[in-house]
Structures are given as structure tokens and as C-alpha cells.
Amino acid sequence: MHASGFVFRYANSWLARPKAFAIDPLSLPLTPNQYSSTRMFGVLDDATPDNWGRRALLATHKQHPQNEVEWLLASRGAGVGCLLFSASRNLLPTLHQPPRFEDLEKIMVGLDQVEKGNVDLPAEIARLFEFGSSMGGARPKVTVTHEGKEWIAKFGRSDDVFDQPRAEFASLQMADAAGLPAAGHKLVEVAGKPVLMVERFDRHEGAGREHYVSCNSLISTEKPRMRVDAVESAVSYSRIADVLKKVCDDATFDMRELYKRMAFNVLIGNSDDHLKQTGVLLTSASGYSLAPVFDVLPHPTQLGLQALIIGNEGRVSSVSNLLSTPERFGLGADEARSIVTDMYAVVREASGFFEAAGCSGADVRMLSNVCTRFAADLV
Numbered sequence: 302m303h304a305s306g307f308v309f310r311y312a313n314s315w316l317a318r319p320k321a322f323a324i325d326p327l328s329l330p331l332t333p334n335q336y337s338s339t340r341m342f343g344v345l346d347d348a349t350p351d352n353w354g355r356r357a358l359l360a361t362h363k364q365h366p367q368n369e370v371e372w373l374l375a376s377r378g379a380g381v382g383c384l385l386f387s388a389s390r391n392l393l394p395t396l397h398q399p400p401r402f403e404d405l406e407k408i409m410v411g412l413d414q415v416e417k418g419n420v421d422l423p424a425e426i427a428r429l430f431e432f433g434s435s436m437g438g439a440r441p442k443v444t445v446t447h448e449g450k451e452w453i454a455k456f457g458r459s460d461d462v463f464d465q466p467r468a469e470f471a472s473l474q475m476a477d478a479a480g481l482p483a484a485g486h487k488l489v490e491v492a493g494k495p496v497l498m499v500e501r502f503d504r505h506e507g508a509g510r511e512h513y514v515s516c517n518s519l520i521s522t523e524k525p526r527m528r529v530d531a532v533e534s535a536v537s538y539s540r541i542a543d544v545l546k547k548v549c550d551d552a553t554f555d556m557r558e559l560y561k562r563m564a565f566n567v568l569i570g571n572s573d574d575h576l577k578q579t580g581v582l583l584t585s586a587s588g589y590s591l592a593p594v595f596d597v598l599p600h601p602t603q604l605g606l607q608a609l610i611i612g613n614e615g616r617v618s619s620v621s622n623l624l625s626t627p628e629r630f631g632l633g634a635d636e637a638r639s640i641v642t643d644m645y646a647v648v649r650e651a652s653g654f655f656e657a658a659g660c661s662g663a664d665v666r667m668l669s670n671v672c673t674r675f676a677a678d679l680v
Contacts, residue, residue: 306339322587324384324512326548327519343518347577348380349373382503383510400429402447405454405491412441412456440465444501451504455497462602463664466497469598471651471658471668472569473499476594478654479565479647481558484593488658495659502582502593512583513592517576519544537610538563539629541579548581550588553631555581557640558591560630563611564641567618568648570599570671575608599671620678645679648672 309329315321316333323331325344336342341349373386387393400408411426429443441456457466467488476483485500503511520540542556549555559579566574578596581589606616612625620641627637651672655665 306337307341308335308337309342309345310335320586322512322583325514325518326587326589327544344382344514345373345384347513347515347518347580348382348384348386381515382513384512399444399446399451402445402452402454404429405443405445405496408443408445408454409456409492409494413459447498449506451501452498453501455499457494463667464495464660465598466495467658467660468655468664468668469596470495470497471654471660472571472598473594474658475569475647475651475654476565476597479561479644481561481565482591482593483597484595499595502595513580514583514589515577515580516541516544519548519581520576536576536608539610539612539626541576541609542630545581545591548589550585550590555591556630557632560627560632560637561640561644562594563609564623564644565594565648566597567607567611567620567623568641568644568672568675569597569651570601570604570618570674571597572600572603572605572607572618578608599668601667601671604671604674620675642679645675649676 311321311329311331311333313333316331321331323329325342328343329336340346385393385396407426408429411423411429441458443454445452445454455466455469457464470486470488473483473486484502487498489496489498503513505511520536538559542559545555545559546552562579563574565571573596580592582592584590605618607618608616610616611618612622614622614625623641624634624637627634630637632640649672652665652669655668660668
């Protein structure tokens with residue numbers, strides 16, 4: 302980091318390793334060159350605490366990070382992916398175990414205080430947040446260990462319009478039923494409240510870590526050189542498809558999978574489908590594949606527009622827009638309609654999924670109405 306922005310260069314020792322890989326194959330290719338950017342490099346930003354994680358760290362640290370590099374160091378290796386950060390050239394940071402599943406009740410005691418910005422948490426609770434709250438996103442969550450794995454425990458909030466942990470669990474169940482590879486998940490009750498447990502797909506038993514790059518990173522370095530209208534067009538599902546062509550081992554398969562996910566998001570009303578909600582995992586020496594589905598649920602108060610451009614109608618959430626540019630995903634018109642129809646065959650049964658998740662009658666009606674709003678377009 303310097304006065305005009307950020308610089309990055311691979312160490313010669315890394316370049317000499319037989320299994321060395323580029324941490325971002327498009328923005329930071331594996332070369333001896335120095336790379337510069339006016340903002341934090343996207344793949345590093347992926348691993349940096351964001352929103353909720355920052356609030357949790359502010360509540361548990363007397364000395365607050367003063368810049369983006371210090372936020373990286375504060376993550377203590379708990380962020381998404383396999384990257385660790387150290388202020389030393391030679392020493393790795395000390396890795397701390399996340400809190401245990403059995404600590405969740407104690408963690409929930411401090412949730413409201415963290416959300417309110419309380420910086421005087423009891424020492425025991427502060428410790429639990431310190432080593433478990435470095436994930437991104439706006440909502441309260443913490444990483445815990447359970448049954449030999451790492452899980453993200455996601456909580457509801459007092460101001461939620463509906464029961465989000467139960468709704469997200471039901472949505473992940475729908476994704477599974479629709480043939481989408483959803484992250485492992487289960488619904489538990491802690492202190493009388495529902496908690497959604499989502500298995501970390503970037504972690505494996507025995508401290509194994511997988512390298513992850515979000516689509517926000519894979520297209521981010523192009524943005525500073527683009528006109529505003531070009532930036533807008535880049536923030537699209539078809540642009541993600543173009544990126545998958547470049548980095549995935551089986552791009553044809555992953556582009557089709559991306560289209561299915563786009564259709565699912567539109568049909569269930571998941572309008573929070575921004576670039577950080579899709580990413581890839583390094584699965585071979587230099588090739589990637591789409592990471593499992595995560596963070597999907599209806600957003601009843603934000604219907605009508607997706608976060609990303611879908612097709613010729615821009616961000617408009619509609620079946621006609623879904624079907625407008627199938628060729629960008631390597632699909633024919635009939636194949637695209639078949640995918641949308643198959644997705645809807647599951648989504649139209651949404652009420653059963655929400656009921657099975659224990660949603661209230663009012664939540665079932667509200668969320669099911671969102672998921673069946675395109676019935677007339679798919680008869």
C-alpha cells in the first residue's frame with residue numbers, strides 16, 4: 302500500500318514453487334511483474350472483513366484498523382479462501398480455532414451489543430467474536446467448529462420482516478431439489494431461536510483450505526479503466542459467463558450452471574445476487590469451477606430488479622428477460638426455456654419448503670407469493 306493506492310507482486314520464492322498458482326488468474330497473473338491499483342485488489346478484498354465482520358472486530362479490539370491492509374491483518378486468516386496475511390516477511394500469523402458450536406448461546410448474548418457498536422463486551426464473549434466473525438456480508442454471523450468441520454452460523458435480527466434463518470434454510474433446500482449444488486446446511490435451535498448453519502466449502506477437516514475467488518474480484522480490475530456505461534454492462538450474468546470461459550476447467554458445464562442459478566434467483570425473488578454472491582474454487586493446478594450456491598432467499602421488499610443485469614431488459618426480474626440472451630451462456634432458446642421451466646417446477650412448491658422449515662403461516666404466505674409470481678408466464 303502506498304499514497305496513490307495498492308501494489309502487489311509475487312515473491313520469487315512463490316514463483317519458484319512447482320505448485321504455485323495465481324491468486325487471481327485474470328487480475329493478478331502469475332508473473333514477476335508488479336501490479337498497481339487505486340483500490341484494494343479484489344481477491345484480497347474477498348478475504349477482508351466487511352460490514353458485520355468489521356463491526357464485530359471494532360467491538361472486540363481496542364486498537365482499530367486504520368487502513369485496508371490493517372483490516373486484512375485483523376482477519377487472522379478467518380476470511381473466505383486459503384489466504385493468510387502477516388506483517389512479517391518470514392512468519393505466518395498464529396491461527397486460532399473458531400469458537401465451538403457449544404459456544405453459540407454465549408455468542409448470541411453479545412449479538413445485539415455488537416450490532417449496536419458496544420465496545421465493552423465481557424472478555425469471554427469478545428474472544429468468541431474475535432476469532433469467528435471475519436466473514437463478509439451485512440448480517441450477523443460467526444464461524445464455529447462442529448462435528449470436525451467449520452460452519453457459518455447465521456442469525457436472525459429483531460428488525461427482520463420475516464424469519465430469515467428459516468427462509469434461507471428453505472431456499473437452500475429448494476436449490477438442492479432443483480439440482481443446484483447448495484452449500485451444506487442445517488437448521489438448529491439455540492436459546493429458543495433458529496440458527497442457520499452453513500458448511501464452509503472453503504474448509505476441510507484437518508485444517509485444509511481451498512482457494513476461492515469471487516466474481517467481484519475476477520472482473521474488478523477492469524472497472525477503473527471503463528466508462529460508467531461500460532461498468533454497468535460488465536456487472537451482468539453474461540459477463541460472469543465470459544469470465545468462466547477464461548478460468549474454468551469445464552466452462553461449458555459451469556456456464557450452464559450459472560444460467561440455472563440466475564433463473565433460480567429470479568424465480569425465488571433473490572434480488573441480492575451481486576458479484577460477491579458468486580465465485581469459483583481452485584480445483585486443479587490452474588483451473589477453477591463454480592463454488593456451491595450460498596446466500597439465497599426471497600427479498601419480498603426488493604422485487605422487480607436484480608443486482609446484476611440479466612439480459613436485454615437490463616436488471617428487470619422477468620421470465621422474458623431470462624430467456625432473452627441464452628446464447629451468452631452457450632444455450633439454445635429451447636434449452637434455456639426448459640431450464641427455467643424445470644427450476645419453476647420446484648419453486649412453485651415453495652410453500653411446502655417454508656412450512657417444513659417451520660416458518661410462520663404469515664411468512665409462508667408472503668414468501669410463497671413471491672416464489673409463484675411468475676405462474677402465468679410459465680404455464
